[in-house]
Amino acid sequence: MSPGICPLAAMRVGECGRVQPVQADHPAVPRLLAMGLLPGTEVRMVQIAPLGDPVEIEFRGMRLSLRKADAAAVMVDLAENG
């Protein structure tokens, strides 16, 4: 399988991945970092809202709902978790 790096927003429900180094200039990034979504953190896509946006992810035992536009600031590596 090719290196499975994709935007967080593109993950499918149930998929897991590890966060890659982040783009620091996106306005959502400081908040995500403060919540502990750091490079190396494992995330899981829990649910996508009925209208396609926002999405709900899980990391560090918490569940967070965020818009795809904000999730786009974060890349994840799916390969590391299969």
Place this chain on the structure above:
Amino acid sequence: MTTGLSSAPRTLRVALMGNPNTGKTTLFNRLTGSRQKIGNYPGVTVEKKFGSWEYGGRTVVLVDLPGTYSLAAASPDERVALDFLTGNLAGEQPPDAVICVVDASNIVRNLFLASQVADLGLPLVIALNMADAADKAGIIIDTALLSRRLGVPVVRTVATKGDGIEALEKAVNHVVDDRSLMACVPWPESVDRAMARLAEGVDEAGVQRLSPGELRRVLFDPRSAVLERAGWPADADPALLLAPARGILAADGIQPASAEALLRYEHLGHLTADAIRFPEKRRRTWTERVDAVLTHRVWGMAVFILMMFLVFQSIYSWAGPFMEAIETGVAWVQELVAPWLEPWPALQSLAVDGVVGGVGGVVIFLPQILILFFFIALLEDTGYMARGAFLMDRIFGWCGLNGKSFVPMLSSYACAIPGILATRTIEDPRARLTTILVAPLMSCSARLPVYTLLIGAFIEPAYGAAAAGLTLFAMHFVGLAVAVPVAWGMNKFILRTHPQPFLLEIPPYRRPRLRDILWRMWERAREFLVRAGTVIVAITVIIWALVYFPRPDSVGARVESELAASGAGVEDISRRIDAAYIEQSYLARAGRAVQPLFEPAGFDWKITVGVLASFPAREVIIATLGTIYGVGTDADEESDDLRSALARDVWTGGRRAGEPVFTVPVALAIMVFFALCLQCGATVAVMAKESNWGWAVFAFCYMTFLAWAGAVLTYQLGTRWLAL
């Protein structure tokens, strides 16, 4: 009392900090015996609240702060927290100690904030709250070890049951004397150099000196409120000041934007590693099972709509017996009072028709408001609110609002005032303003009496109980349906907001506590009754006077002589006399003068007067109609309810003479008017306080116009095309 403490202050100021929804307010209520609002979603507390307790001869003043994830202070409520900690509020010192409330199921993330607070040099106690939930999840925490590692007291608490409260009080007393500081992050040496450089820059710029903790905030948060508070001009670009210091970090290979989070989390991870043990295998929690349905792509929406429908259906059907009981009570009081005041007809009318009839008419609707509150409290306490925001965010996104507008908007269904206060969690000032401007369009509980009166009188008899519930449900969507394009227009043409990050933590479901729910219902009931006893009584008395006077004897004599010839019965004569008096009263004259404005909506002068009198508070319409129709009937006769009086009323003149005043389109037009109009003085005042008077007046004007247009449209559509 030991002498060792004599040097310490006798009044301590302690701040309660922590991530949103960790139980700070629950703990605050336990510690201080207060009853501040709690709820299972992030962002319940948006203002600081004070309370106090006594311990060891000291008075401890506790401040409950809004929850925050970091001290970056992006939204107004987070600024409140930061300003309080740094002593930047006018006339206030930094607190003597901080209780940091930490969710025991998610310790590391919660400690991030604690470590930022510790950097400001404040003594700290950690309350490991929701320890019961952590136990259930199989998380094992060595509190003593954690306390040793962190260097500050760690107290296990279960705020809902009151466990650990005493230990917490003791720990607070202890750290104030001890000044226990939490273990510091071992910052790389380049961070120290960068801070030194920044301090020079601050000195050169001539703004107020900053403490090392504040300097660190400025270094890491590009838009920190600290600089502004220190006197940095709002229009000057802080980048100039920051560039040299941040350059030092970059030269060392440290990215300033993510450095703080990475370093702190790494440090905290090390400190806590052997003190917390997570269960080997992740269990599927029941929150996940429930959410598999409630936030499901298809079922989620279906359940949401079905649930809302059931709420309104039950408001409509459950309240019946209670309303009848109150109605009987009001009639009983009227019958009791009437004979006493027989010798003074004017006074009798004032008491029976004005005060008791008018206010009683409003109080009848208390049960429905309580049922609505019961459901809202249930949604808030179980944790469904955050799910609602998740489901609806896209719709808000289309019109430029954000998912965080959901909580203020839903709260506005109870009352717009807390709804408007709840907008403080919204970071973007313009998105916040838009939310404030549309929040009063949400159908608040004070509109409920208007809807149910008219639905009960005209929709239910004509179309049945199911249609009645459906109409009530639909009325609660009218405001929302209008709010979406209004918000869109405001964003597009007036405020021009930029998309904002929307991050909302989804809490686990929790069992609601009946006591909390009953308390909130009681508070609302009290407020409603106080309003009925003050504002509404006052307006009712004025209305009564205007509808009762003038009373020239000539009017009665004329009607009597006219009718005597036609051989009408005594009862009929007295009713006609009353009607004749009302038709020439001051109120009728004024009402008729304004009525042409509402002619296209099908309102007669009585409805017009009711609508105008309701601008200070919308419930007044019920009292006004009650008074007008009350004066219209003989006080001694079996007082029948307002519904049948409305249904009986006919036009006395004009082209519709003899036709009923209230038809289905008229009833719908009145409801639409009330759904869209800003008839609440208190809300206008709060809007002015949270934005400014200009916007409050703007909101008042646009909503009044929309209400009028909506009523006209409804009436015209209803009579011409639907032939209702």
